[in-house]
Amino acid sequence: MKYGYFDDARREYVITTPKTPLPWINYLGNEDFFSLISNTCGGYSFYKDAKLLRLTRYRYNNVPADTNGRYYFIKHGDTVWNPAWQPVKTRLDQYECRHGLGYSVFRSSKDGIAAKLTAFVPLGRACEVNQLVLSNQTDAIQELTLTSYVEFCFWNAVDDASNFQRNLSIGEAEVCGSDIYHKTEYRERRSHYAYYTVNQDIDGFDTSRDAFLGVYGSVERPKAVWEGTASNSIASGGAVIGSHHLKITLAPGESKSFIFLLGYAQNPQDDKWEALGVIKKDRAKAVKAEFATDGQVEEALNQLKQYWDRLLSAYSVESADDKLNRMVNIWNQYQCMVTFNMSRSASYYESGTGRGMGFRDSCQDLLGFVHLIPERARQRILDIAATQLEDGSAYHQYQPLTKKGNSDIGGGFNDDPLWLIAAVAAYLKETGDFTILEEPVDFNNDHTKAEPLIEHLKRSFDYTLTHLGPHKLPLIGRADWK
Secondary structure (H helix, E strand, C coil), X not given: XXXXXXXXXXXXEEECCCXXXXXXXXXXXXXXXXXXXXXXXXXXXXXXXXXXXXXXXXXXXXXXXXXXXXXXXXXXXXXXXXXXXXXXXXXXXXXXXXXXXXXXXXEEEECCEEXXXXXXXCCCCCEEEEEEEXXXXXXXXXXXXXXXXXXXXXXXXXXXXXXXXXXXXXXEEEEECCEXXXXXXXXXXXXXXXXXXXXXXXXXXXXXXXXXXXXXXXXXXXXXXXXXXXXXXXXXXXXXXXEEEEEEEECCCCEEEEEEEEEEEECCCCCCEEECCEECCHXXXXXXXXXXXXXXXXXXXXXXXXXXXXXXXXXXXXXXXXXXXXXXXXXXXXXXXXXXXXXXXXXXXXXXXXXXXXXXXXXXXHHHHCCCCHHHHHXXXXXXXXXXXXXXCECCEECCCCCCECCCCCCCECCHHHHHHHHHHHHHHHHCCHHHHHCEEEECCEEEEEEEHHHHHHHHHHHHHCCECCCCCECCECCCCC
């Protein structure tokens, strides 16, 4: 069975049915804010670190598959459907998902109502933009309700999934107009918060999952959606969600656009509050103002596409084989940039809760993207080297937020140090920047033990030579060599 095709002119992969064998996902984000989005709008978002700053929940290995995402419920008469099919899974009259470079576009229709949902993470901003355009393709006035939904994670994805005795009593939310703020633990020990907004006046909201779903309810059939009304719930404990409820009237041929933002903001520790118990929202409001109109969204999306134009123009091939051209010029380089950003720490299969950034993985990944972003490759090398231990061995992983070695995993993967040599060699060949060898770099993130990078490379080599087995071959240690 055929599920889609490559559109080389647009540099997109087009999925023509939501019923793919497994969720087919795209990666959004290039700097600090990242989202995973599947062809049915499943996935999650995080800021810098999928474990320590997770914004939304995702349920791995769950049934039904690909559970939780950014969902938009459209109620039209007695029918409820979603632009990307999940979670209601109503049979659609038309469906298409286009995964592009850093963005995804969904087009669908049901009973004369068409939906176009565009999702991307703009350059330089810690948010995901979802622009939903609804169009009336009939010759009669149509009345609809639109209900948005995300489920917030309590920041630490591991603790969120296990510490229920505590977590079920700490959830907090705040609502100001069309803006929903997730502020769990903001009062006690955090200075950051998440927000979920829409650029329209709303007819109701929910921030309590229990109120939204109803007793024994589910995200496939939420009480608030099927009853056509929100309860204006303010979460105090339990699970915190963000849901906007909008009543929409569309004249024949009319289209209306709704811009939703899911974002992260952080305040200085000494400037957290507007008033007692009211978080300071200046940073979130400033970002919302940048994406308040369709023109602003279109400009931000164009800037993202231009960014990828510049990156991919650094290296290209022309051959008689279209498939070779496609993979080398577009998708292989795109995948290399995704692995630079996440180094396998977050995906549909990898929960992001334990791995962090791999020492070996990140060094290997660098071989594929150093020609695209040499400046960022340089910094990645220094970050990796700073987790190396004084004897030349290394932590197998490090957390991208703290850039410190993952003590839970530890070291003893004896090929790790050698990959640092390979990564630096690739960087030198590409850039000719030998000054990096004299750059002071910490051992084990300890500034008092900093040595030039060249010393790190020497200790990497010496560690291998001094850790040999009875046959004078390098010891493997805890893991396979690649």
